[in-house]
Amino acid sequence: MxxxxxxxxxxxxxxxxxxxxxxxxxxxxxxxxxxxxxxxxxxxxxxxxxxxxxxxxxxxxxxxxxxxxxxxxxxxxxxxxxxxxxxxxxxxxxxxxxxxxxxxxxxxxxxxxxxxxxxxxxxxxxxxxxxxxxxxxxxxxxxxxxxxxxxxxxxxxxxxxxxxxxxxxxxxxxxxxxxxxxxxxxxxxxxxxxxxxxxxxxxxxxxxxxxxxxxxxxxxxxxxxxxxxxxxxxxxxxxxxxxxxxxxxxxxxxxxxxxxxxxxxxxMSKSLGNFEPLSALLDRHDPRAIRLLFLGTGYRKPMNFTEDSITGATAALDRLRRAYEKLGADAGDPAVLTAYEGRFFDALSDDLNTAGALGVLFEAVADPRVRGPQAVAFFDTAQHLFGIAGAFAPAAPALRIFDDAFVARLAAALGDAVHLNGHTPEAAIATVIEARNAARAGRDFARADRLRKALAELRIVLTDNKDGTTSWTFEE
RNA sequence: GGCGACAUAGCCAAGUGGUAAGGCAGAGCUCUGCAAAAGCUCCAUCCCCAGUUCGAAUCUGGGUGUCGCCUCCA
The missing domain is CATH 3.40.50.620 (HUPs)
Known part of the structure; x- marks a missing residue:
């Protein structure tokens, strides 16, 4: 079209x-x-x-x-x-x-x-x-x-x-x-x-x-x-x-x-003064989530902004990113992918219907037949058009957590379970993860859960991967 | 007062004549030491009334409601 x-x-x-x-x-x-x-x-x-x-x-x-x-x-x-x-x-x-x-x-x-x-x-x-x-x-x-x-x-x-x-x-x-x-x-x-x-x-x-x-x-x-x-x-x-x-x-x-x-x-208007400066908002939210939020509504429609809507968009963005990472090198079904691509670009050509196109993108990621290098190429294009590829702003909340007192707070949360003297924040987290994995290996799940909980108090969430490794992320 | 836009599930939202995409939240199940992720399943008949049509969320008329412009404004 x-x-x-x-x-x-x-x-x-x-x-x-x-x-x-x-x-x-x-x-x-x-x-x-x-x-x-x-x-x-x-x-x-x-x-x-x-x-x-x-x-x-x-x-x-x-x-x-x-x-x-x-x-x-x-x-x-x-x-x-x-x-x-x-x-x-x-x-x-x-x-x-x-x-x-x-x-x-x-x-x-x-x-x-x-x-x-x-x-x-x-x-x-x-x-x-x-x-x-x-x-x-x-x-x-x-x-x-x-x-x-x-x-x-x-x-x-x-x-x-x-x-x-x-x-x-x-x-x-x-x-x-x-x-x-x-x-x-x-x-x-x-x-x-x-x-x-x-x-x-x-x-x-x-x-x-x-x-x-x-x-x-x-x-x-x-x-x-x-x-x-x-x-x-x-x-x-x-x-x-x-x-x-x-x-x-x-x-x-x-x-x-x-x-x-x-x-x-x-x-929102200058005369009403009913807004938060954009710069402040960007300190609190992933800019890609903001993009996703806007692209989910037709550009000509009036749109009401709420904090909840950005929370939802952030979750949607996470899901899209995880799905993208799993497209991998497996063989997909090219005919199925082509059909999704056709619907995606038709939507965009129809007065830039980004919300419709986004719907197609989510359908495609959920379809197990959409896999392989061609699928990756399609998603790269889509993410480029929407401007949601990669990260283009520092994660401000993360920076705030890693202040000077971080290790001390973590040590306090742990009690005497693990010693962290002189550790950097990253090393401290890694040390706690090691200790927890040792506990898991020894079937001491109570201790393992205590360590998980201590990190969680500082909004650090652990994820056990299938390959046996453990990674961590911030919880917003 | 004049002109205009919009009204779809708990929230957001696509769809403008052929029998309701998608996202968030929620429920159940599978998997999992726990947690997360992932997978499967479930979750609306489209503000109200009347009309046109074989058939309408989609067209017409009339209501109701919300918002915008008429003043600096993206």
Whole structure:
């Protein structure tokens, strides 16, 4: 089955055909790092990461642009409150976000433009809009005239008259019309500012994406994405700006939007502040479990996050990993494997149905006929696409357990059963395991169980393997 | 107030006309000194009502509920 993707603009799943035969160009609206990133951001960027991996798997060259909005009103306000500069605030949160993305195995985009590095193209674009009479200047900025763009509302399927009738649009005396939006904001005293033909100031939020997409990818391009909350007004405004200047719209062929992540039944958002920083969450959970959790739900669906759901995903990940390790070199049934592969890739091609594909993967691991090198190759591909192969972050809980007092705590738990003076934590555990195995060999099971219990108190769980060896793991 | 999305087992969730994938949790059994893993078995008729159809979780209409957007937001 060839790839089909859901397009917000048409509200249908459509066959995907890139503008250039073998090259996909996509632009995804990235983060405004005026605050710590949260798990909702991770969900969104994770989805586009998997989309890129699948496009590459299908043989396309992908140029993936994801911007960073490194200037905004919120960071300026924060700077005024705290004394830290707005750029330092942005930098700090961006660094934390980038580190979290690395831990999550989300590959960096090919180009990650910052708005403040593209002031010139932004000013140029605003200039063109003013010159062609799509925009006007007031005493506090330059605004886009929404009335001059007849298709306004086509993406979000809104009617301009109904929008105007809505009670919640704030009346702003600076603007000619309530729907008009800022392209350029004049700086108040003390605010960061760049020169422009109309006066010193900073770009409005929407124009940067239009300008950077045009400068880096050229227009039109294939896929424009972001979270569902960006459909209106952000992406609607981008379309209005960009397509007003284009001889042959559209700006982008396919508009894709990821479903929002809820916490406690409510959307995570900066204004609600109802979230835990992503970096803190990653200290407590295996990032691959987080990926598995997200991939288990359709990307367009709203999703509620709970601690229990990550616990479940962690268990599922463990099972998948153990099953993978057992695929081994035994001969399997190639026809059976091929059938699973077909269903797996059909699911992914159907608007990236990762949840369906995951179901196929679990069915396949449970099937004894799926064995051997071909099966291993299939699982390698699947794990790569989902980004759950190997370990790409340190196991934080493990690091916390091995503190200086570890051996002392273990000795206390053991009583006088085993002497551990001067041992490293690893050596201490190995010594206890040896003692337990000696006890087992002597049929002294009571002593063996006491030793197991002592380790268990420190959350170290022993597993007796079939070959007679004993291994240990941390219990989360 | 306007617009939109969603509603499947204890929890998560796929499936959009042909008789309910999968995961987590749980129960029983096999294996096991114990424990874990593994294997086998069991566990829903798809929010409610009406309609279309030989046949509907899937289509239509009407309810109810939850959430989102309309304001910075992935």
């Amino acid at each position: 060839s790839l089909k993707l859901y397009n917000t603009r048409t509200r249908t799943v459509e066959p995907f055909t890139p503008l250039e035969s073998n090259h996909v160009r996509m632009y995804v609206c990235g983060l405004t790092p005026s605050a710590e990133a949260h798990l909702g951001h991770a969900r969104s960027f994770l989805f586009f990461d998997v989309l890129r991996r699948y496009l590459q798997h299908l043989g396309y060259r992908v140029t993936y642009v994801r911007n960073v909005t490194d200037i905004d009103d919120r960071s300026i306000a924060r700077a005024r409150e705290t004394g830290e500069s707005y750029s330092a605030i942005m930098r700090r949160h961006y660094d934390s976000f980038a580190a979290s993305m690395r831990r999550l195995g989300v590959d960096p985009p090919d180009v990650e433009p910052r708005a403040t590095a593209y002031i010139e193209p932004i000013v140029e674009m605003v200039d063109e809009l003013v010159a062609r009479d799509f925009a006007y200047t007031t005493d506090d900025g330059v605004y886009f005239t929404v009335k001059k763009f007849p298709r306004y509302g086509a993406l979000s399927h809104r009617n301009v008259d109904e929008l105007l009738a809505g009670a919640r649009i704030a009346v702003d005396e600076h603007k000619h019309d309530a729907l008009d939006f800022a392209l350029w904001k004049f700086a108040k005293p003390g605010e960061p500012a760049w020169e422009s033909p109309w006066g010193a100031g900073r770009p409005g939020w929407h124009i940067e994406c239009s300008a950077m997409a045009r400068a880096i990818l050229g227009e039109p391009f294939d896929i424009h994405g972001g979270g569902f909350d960006l459909v209106f007004p952000h992406h609607e405004n981008e379309i209005a700006q960009s397509e007003s200047l284009m001889p042959a719209p559209p700006m982008a062929n396919v508009w894709m939007h990821g479903g929002l992540l809820m916490f406690d039944g409510k959307k």
